[in-house]
Amino acid sequence: MKKLLALLVVAFVTGMSPALAQNHLLISEFVVTPTPGEFVEIYNPTASAIDLSNYYLSDEVFNNNNNYINVVKGGFTAFSSDFMVKFPNGTSIGPKQFLTIAFSGAGFNTTYGKPANFEIRNDDANTPDMDRASASSVGVNAGLSDDGEVLMLFYWDGQNDLVQDVDYVVWGDKAEAVDKTGVSIDGPDADANTSTYFADTPVANQLVVNTENDADANPHDAGNSAQRKLEVEDLETWTGGNGITGHNETSENLSWMGGIWSLNAAATPGGRGLGDSLNIADIQFVRADAIGASNADNSPMVGDTVTISGIFMQGPRDIFLAQRWGGFLQDERGGPWSGFFIIQNDSGVSGTLLSAAQAGDKIKVTGVVSEFPTGLTQQSITQFTLLTNPVTPIEFLDFGLPLPAPIVLKPGDLGATAGTTNSALSERWESTLVRFENLTVTANGLPGNLMTASDETGSITLDDYFNAIFNIVNPNGGVWPGFPAGTRINVTGFIRGGTSQGTTTINPRSLADIEVASAPPEITNLQRASSAVNSASAAVISATIIDAQTAVAGAEIQYRVEGGPIRIVPMDVNGNQFSGSIPPQANGARVEYFLTARDTEGFGTTSPSDTSAYKYFYIVRDAGLTIYDLQYTPYRDTRSPYSGMKVTVTGIVTTDSTDFSFYWIQDGTDPWSGIQVFDQSNRIALGDRVTVTGTVTEFRDATEITTIESAVVLSSNNPIPPPIELTTGQLATGAPTSERYEGMLVRVKNVVVTEPFADGASNFGEFSVSDGSGSVRIDDESFPFRGNLDSTFARGDSLISITGIHHESFANKKIEPRNNADVVRKPTAVRDNNPQAVLTFELAPNYPNPFNPETTIRYQVARGVKVNLTIYNVLGQKVRTL
Numbered sequence: 001m002k003k004l005l006a007l008l009v010v011a012f013v014t015g016m017s018p019a020l021a022q023n024h025l026l027i028s029e030f031v032v033t034p035t036p037g038e039f040v041e042i043y044n045p046t047a048s049a050i051d052l053s054n055y056y057l058s059d060e061v062f063n064n065n066n067n068y069i070n071v072v073k074g075g076f077t078a079f080s081s082d083f084m085v086k087f088p089n090g091t092s093i094g095p096k097q098f099l100t101i102a103f104s105g106a107g108f109n110t111t112y113g114k115p116a117n118f119e120i121r122n123d124d125a126n127t128p129d130m131d132r133a134s135a136s137s138v139g140v141n142a143g144l145s146d147d148g149e150v151l152m153l154f155y156w157d158g159q160n161d162l163v164q165d166v167d168y169v170v171w172g173d174k175a176e177a178v179d180k181t182g183v184s185i186d187g188p189d190a191d192a193n194t195s196t197y198f199a200d201t202p203v204a205n206q207l208v209v210n211t212e213n214d215a216d217a218n219p220h221d222a223g224n225s226a227q228r229k230l231e232v233e234d235l236e237t238w239t240g241g242n243g244i245t246g247h248n249e250t251s252e253n254l255s256w257m258g259g260i261w262s263l264n265a266a267a268t269p270g271g272r273g274l275g276d277s278l279n280i281a282d283i284q285f286v287r288a289d290a291i292g293a294s295n296a297d298n299s300p301m302v303g304d305t306v307t308i309s310g311i312f313m314q315g316p317r318d319i320f321l322a323q324r325w326g327g328f329l330q331d332e333r334g335g336p337w338s339g340f341f342i343i344q345n346d347s348g349v350s351g352t353l354l355s356a357a358q359a360g361d362k363i364k365v366t367g368v369v370s371e372f373p374t375g376l377t378q379q380s381i382t383q384f385t386l387l388t389n390p391v392t393p394i395e396f397l398d399f400g401l402p403l404p405a406p407i408v409l410k411p412g413d414l415g416a417t418a419g420t421t422n423s424a425l426s427e428r429w430e431s432t433l434v435r436f437e438n439l440t441v442t443a444n445g446l447p448g449n450l451m452t453a454s455d456e457t458g459s460i461t462l463d464d465y466f467n468a469i470f471n472i473v474n475p476n477g478g479v480w481p482g483f484p485a486g487t488r489i490n491v492t493g494f495i496r497g498g499t500s501q502g503t504t505t506i507n508p509r510s511l512a513d514i515e516v517a518s519a520p521p522e523i524t525n526l527q528r529a530s531s532a533v534n535s536a537s538a539a540v541i542s543a544t545i546i547d548a549q550t551a552v553a554g555a556e557i558q559y560r561v562e563g564g565p566i567r568i569v570p571m572d573v574n575g576n577q578f579s580g581s582i583p584p585q586a587n588g589a590r591v592e593y594f595l596t597a598r599d600t601e602g603f604g605t606t607s608p609s610d611t612s613a614y615k616y617f618y619i620v621r622d623a624g625l626t627i628y629d630l631q632y633t634p635y636r637d638t639r640s641p642y643s644g645m646k647v648t649v650t651g652i653v654t655t656d657s658t659d660f661s662f663y664w665i666q667d668g669t670d671p672w673s674g675i676q677v678f679d680q681s682n683r684i685a686l687g688d689r690v691t692v693t694g695t696v697t698e699f700r701d702a703t704e705i706t707t708i709e710s711a712v713v714l715s716s717n718n719p720i721p722p723p724i725e726l727t728t729g730q731l732a733t734g735a736p737t738s739e740r741y742e743g744m745l746v747r748v749k750n751v752v753v754t755e756p757f758a759d760g761a762s763n764f765g766e767f768s769v770s771d772g773s774g775s776v777r778i779d780d781e782s783f784p785f786r787g788n789l790d791s792t793f794a795r796g797d798s799l800i801s802i803t804g805i806h807h808e809s810f811a812n813k814k815i816e817p818r819n820n821a822d823v824v825r826k827p828t829a830v831r832d833n834n835p836q837a838v839l840t841f842e843l844a845p846n847y848p849n850p851f852n853p854e855t856t857i858r859y860q861v862a863r864g865v866k867v868n869l870t871i872y873n874v875l876g877q878k879v880r881t882l
Helices: 066-074 106-110 280-284 289-293 424-428 467-476 627-631
Strands: 007-012 026-031 039-043 053-058 082-085 098-100 148-155 165-171 225-227 264-266 305-312 325-330 339-342 363-370 381-386 395-398 408-410 431-448 452-457 458-463 486-495 503-507 515-516 522-528 539-546 550-563 565-569 571-574 577-582 589-601 604-607 614-619 646-653 663-666 675-676 691-700 702-715 747-753 765-771 775-778 796-810 813-818 823-825 836-842 857-861 868-870 877-879
Touching: 026 148, 026 165, 053 066, 098 106, 225 675, 280 305, 280 339, 280 381, 289 424, 339 486, 431 458, 522 589, 522 604, 522 614, 539 550, 539 589, 550 577, 565 577, 577 589, 627 646, 627 675, 627 702, 646 675, 646 702, 675 796, 691 813, 747 775
Parallel strands: 007 148, 339 381, 408 431, 458 503, 675 702, 775 813
Antiparallel strands: 007 053, 007 165, 026 039, 026 225, 039 098, 053 082, 053 148, 148 165, 225 264, 305 325, 305 363, 325 339, 363 381, 363 395, 431 452, 431 486, 452 458, 486 503, 486 515, 522 539, 539 577, 550 565, 550 589, 571 577, 589 604, 589 614, 646 663, 646 691, 663 675, 691 702, 747 765, 747 796, 765 775, 796 813, 796 823, 836 857, 868 877
C-alpha cells in the first residue's frame, strides 16, 4: 500500500501545567531509506525540560482520513504499515536535546553503530520500547513509505476531545496529508458534547519535504536523511491553529525553497545536521515574520566576534571596495542561508592573509558580525569584518575545491517585482551564488549602472558590483553592452541586499555569467552633436544600431517639446550608423526624446529602455548652459541629461582648497544651482568666479564635472551665495526635495544627533541629525572636519546649526561641512540654584575647539556643604547629576 507519511505530535492541555502547555518540540530529522535505518528524530528547542508522558508519534492517515485523531475514542487499530506510539510515562527531553525513535532498534544499531533512544517494533532487547497507543496500534510492517507519507507529533492528555499538534511533516503525493478543518469529535470526557478542530491548511496548499530539491517524490537521497538545516520553524502561521502553541502546524513551508527542510546529507541521529560548530546559517537566519515589512533583516549576532568556515567564492580583488579586501563566503553544502560576505576594512593591514585567498579555497575566519547599511528600516547585507587589531589571520583548510553549484531561482522566489524585493523571502538567499533562467531584459543603463530583467513571476536587478562588469559598463555610460531591452538571458551571480538602490540585486562576476538566448536590435553610442543647443540650431542625434541575429529594419527619433505631442523623425542609415535631427526650437524650451529600432523579425527596442523612468532631454539656450541645465531632471531617474557630454558653465566657488581636494560651484540660490567640480589641478579658491569646461559624470549617484579641460578664474573674493536654510527632512535620503539641492550650500538649524555612528561598527565618521522632520547624514569628507570617527558627537547632543554642501554618496544624501566652523554647538551653561551659597562659578570655555569632549566647571562656596551639579542638554532634558 502506497502511503503519504506525516508525523504529527498531538497534545491535550488539560492536566498540563501552563508552562508545559507552551513548550514545543520539532521533528528535526527522519530516514525513509535504507529501511533498516528508518528513524524519526525530535528536538527540544526550548530552555526547559519537557515531560513527554502524553506525547504521541504517528503516521496513521490513509486517504486523508485523519485517522490518528480517533485515538480519543479508544480501541485504535493501525493499518499494517502504519503506527501510533506514545512515549513511556516519565520520559522527558532536556533543553536543546535530541531523541531518536527507530522503527527497528537492531536495524538502527547496525546502520549507525549506536543504539536509538527508543524503538517502535520491539525487536531489540537493548533499546527501550515506545508504548503502543493500543494493543493494535503498530502494524506488522510499520515503517515509512519512501515516496509519500506523513509524520505527526501530537499531544493528548487522555481526557479531552481533541489532540494538539506539536509538529507535522509531509512528503510525496500528499495522499495522506492531514486536514482536520471543522471535524467534530467527542472524547472520553464526562460530557457527550463534541469539540471542533480549527482550520488546517488545505491539502492542495501544503508544501512537502524535498531536501534534495529534485523532481522525484522521495524526501531525501538514498543513504542520506532529510534534516532541518536549523532547529527552527519558519514561514508558518503562528496563530489560530490546532497546535499546542496555537500554531497551524500544517502551514509550515517544508519545501527546499522554504529554507529550513533543506539539508539532504548523511544521517546525524541524535545530533545537529550542520554539526556542533557555528555555521553561516546560524549567523544569517532571521525568521520571515520577524523581518516583516520593516526590513528587520539584521543578524541576531550583530556585534558578536565569531569564527566560521566556508568556501571563498572569488578573488579578493574581484570586487571594488576602495582600500578594503572582501568577498563572498559560502557553506559547501549550499542551499538557503549558506552565503556570507567577509570584509577587511583596511587593505593596508598585513598579516590577515585574505589577499592570498582564491576561489575554491576553504578558509576559517574570525571577525565581528555587522550590517550595512545600518538604517532601522533599510534592507542590509550581513558582513563579517576581519579582526585587524590584533591581526587575526585566516586559516586555510583546503584548496581548489569546486564552488557550490548555483541555486536556480525565479524573481518571484525573492518577491522581486516592480523594482522592489520582499526581504522576508530574499534574505535566505543573501550572498549565495544563484541562477535565473529565461529572463527578458526590461531596462538597461539605469542609474547606478543597473539593468533589470523579468519573467512571469517578477523582475530582478543586475548590478555591476564586480570589477569585470564595472570596468565595461561604467565607461559605456552605465549601459551593459549587448543586452538591449527585449533580450532573453540566463544570468548567474551573487544575491546582494543593502544596495544603493535599496533592493536586492544579482551580481554576475563577468559578462560570461550572462547567456543570451535571443536579442532585438541594440542601440549604442547614442550622441548629440552639441551639448549646448541654441534656438537657431537643430539637434543632430546619432547612434550605432546593430542586430546580432537578423538585420535592422529601421530606426526613429521620437521627441516632444514642453510635454507636447510626440513627433517622429525617421533616422538615416549608413551601415550600422543611424542619424537624424530634431528641428530648432525656441530659446528656453525643454526638448525630450528617445530612439526606437526594430529588426526584420519585428522585435523592437528603445533607448533609454524604460521611457517612463527617463527620457533624454536638453534645454535650448542661446546664452550658453547653466548649472541648472546640468542638474535639473523631472524624472525619478536622477541622471543629468548632459551625462557624458563636454560642457562649459560658470559659478561661484563655495568651498576652499583647504576644505577639499576638489570644489563646488554655485550660480545662485534657486534649486538645481550647484555642482561638484572634480578638479585637482587648478588652484581655485573660495569666492572665485570660475568658468569650467569638463565632462558631466555621475559618480556614486552624484552629478559632477570631471576630466577638466579648463578652469578660468574670472574674478576673486566674490560674495558666497548664502546657505539655504532647510529642514533635515527636506534633505534626507529619499525625500522628494533632496535631489534639487545637490551641490548647493545648505544649512539646518536646531538639530539633535539621532545616530552618532550611522554605519554602525564599520564607522566611516558619519553621524545623523534631525530637527524633528527626518534624519540626514553629516559626512566627514573635508580635511579639517573629522565627523564622528571618535565620540565627539553623542546621541542627543544638540547643535545650533550645521552648514555644508548637500551631496550624495553610497546611496545616502549627506551634508558635507567644509570645516569645523560649519558645525555650531549650543553653548553650555551653569545655573546657580542657591545664589547666596555660591561665591563664584565658572564654566571653562572650550574655545578655540568647540568640539572638546570635556569641559571644566569651577565653583567656590563659603563653607563646606553638599553641592549638587545638574547638567541639562539644550532640550531641557536632564543628562546627569554630579
